[in-house]
Amino acid sequence: MKYTITLQEKHYVELKGHLLSGDSNEHVAFVICGRSLVDGVEERLLSREVVTLADDKLISSEPTQVVWDNQHFIEVLKKAESKNFSVVVVHNHPEGFDCFSEIDDKGEKELFQLTFNRNGYNAIHASLVMLADGNLIGRVWKTDLSNTPISLVRIIGKRIVLNYPDKKTDYETPEVFNRQQLAFGKALVQDLSKLKISVVGAGATGSATALLLTRLGVGELCLIDKDIVEQSNLNRLHGAKISDVGKYKVDVLLQYINEIGIGTKVSVAKDWVSDQECINHLKTSDLIFGCTDDNSGRILLNRFAYFYLTPVIDMGLIITVKEDNSGIQDLQGRISYLFPDSDCLLTKENINTERARADDLRRNNPESYTKLKEEAYVIGEKNPSPAVVTFTTQVASMAVNELLNRIQGYNQDYLDFPHKLFFFHKCGDGSEIFPANKSNNECRICGQSNYWGRGDMQPFLDMSN
Ligand SMILES: [Zn+2]
Numbered sequence: 001m002k003y004t005i006t007l008q009e010k011h012y013v014e015l016k017g018h019l020l021s022g023d024s025n026e027h028v029a030f031v032i033c034g035r036s037l038v039d040g041v042e043e044r045l046l047s048r049e050v051v052t053l054a055d056d057k058l059i060s061s062e063p064t065q066v067v068w069d070n071q072h073f074i075e076v077l078k079k080a081e082s083k084n085f086s087v088v089v090v091h092n093h094p095e096g097f098d099c100f101s102e103i104d105d106k107g108e109k110e111l112f113q114l115t116f117n118r119n120g121y122n123a124i125h126a127s128l129v130m131l132a133d134g135n136l137i138g139r140v141w142k143t144d145l146s147n148t149p150i151s152l153v154r155i156i157g158k159r160i161v162l163n164y165p166d167k168k169t170d171y172e173t174p175e176v177f178n179r180q181q182l183a184f185g186k187a188l189v190q191d192l193s194k195l196k197i198s199v200v201g202a203g204a205t206g207s208a209t210a211l212l213l214t215r216l217g218v219g220e221l222c223l224i225d226k227d228i229v230e231q232s233n234l235n236r237l238h239g240a241k242i243s244d245v246g247k248y249k250v251d252v253l254l255q256y257i258n259e260i261g262i263g264t265k266v267s268v269a270k271d272w273v274s275d276q277e278c279i280n281h282l283k284t285s286d287l288i289f290g291c292t293d294d295n296s297g298r299i300l301l302n303r304f305a306y307f308y309l310t311p312v313i314d315m316g317l318i319i320t321v322k323e324d325n326s327g328i329q330d331l332q333g334r335i336s337y338l339f340p341d342s343d344c345l346l347t348k349e350n351i352n353t354e355r356a357r358a359d360d361l362r363r364n365n366p367e368s369y370t371k372l373k374e375e376a377y378v379i380g381e382k383n384p385s386p387a388v389v390t391f392t393t394q395v396a397s398m399a400v401n402e403l404l405n406r407i408q409g410y411n412q413d414y415l416d417f418p419h420k421l422f423f424f425h426k427c428g429d430g431s432e433i434f435p436a437n438k439s440n441n442e443c444r445i446c447g448q449s450n451y452w453g454r455g456d457m458q459p460f461l462d463m464s465n
Contacts, residue, residue, distance in 0.1 A: 035085070
């Protein structure tokens, strides 16, 4: 069982501004967190709100100790109580001591005893220490008042920043990644090796994405798709051979990636994305690639990014041919980076909700779908729709580069643009980029913050709303 925490970037900035405010004394803040639990695998805390404790409310503040009145803490516990949220107590170590001190041990034990007594024994809580360089170390406090180190602190925003205790400054890059390290440094290689990424959809873009992530040295992949390889897929499915026809797409990729043999661990799920096994994989991922053209699946991923503070890089390719077959009408690639401060796929009208209903029907009741489609009562893809491997692969490449930039930051200006369109049939660089636009945004998912970091709830992702 591992314990991790994900902070929204703006929460991290708020904490840093308060704790490292310039003097050399300790300061205090609290973070109220939603929770994400997969039994026996991972429990993850998800930041929802930061409450800072103003210095004039402290009883004393020194370089190695800070004392405050519990009454302020109880106000925070009240806020967390009704939805069983977790509370994270954060203080700083101005002198850079990168462990919890004996004073911390004693003080926190009393604090969390009070927390369990008051808010009940239904949630774990945690504490973080911010070091002088802004790095974070942490531990969770369990109901028996024992504590366990937090193995990963993610800061999720325009950038993706990972703090983990075993991060090494003298990391030895495996030889196979030396050329990549020459471009982007060893920190990126090390960060990629820590990531678990889910790829939803193992078709044209999904197979390309999975193989690119493997060759970059991503630590762990989960491939989600229930489709079988057909001969007509072989024009665009990376890693698949004629002898693979009839096998699960994810099994073919699993074998291919294992044979590449450069360290990526792979698991597969041959289920629809809303099945529990898939959801557990999503909940234990650090990032998700959306490589499905199923609108209903993308509605789920779109919500998931905000509820679980797990960035989703969604991609799509549209190829349309002119009515009279005289040539290409539209040849358009799309990359969307979804995180709390970006506008979502629904707001950007990248999901067709009518088609999502049709996709649900096709999956749940294929006979009735076929009948209705024949009678033109439901809309659906033209069957089969055009697909060309060079363009599906290009879109996958650009989506994976989006990940590299969010971690490494090689193109700072691009970070302000979560949505990108590429027009491959037009002259010039053929792209349009869109900053997050939240003005007059009444979307329940991206326009208000109530769902951000909400984590586990019934119903899952509040899907009935
Ligand atoms: Zn939205």
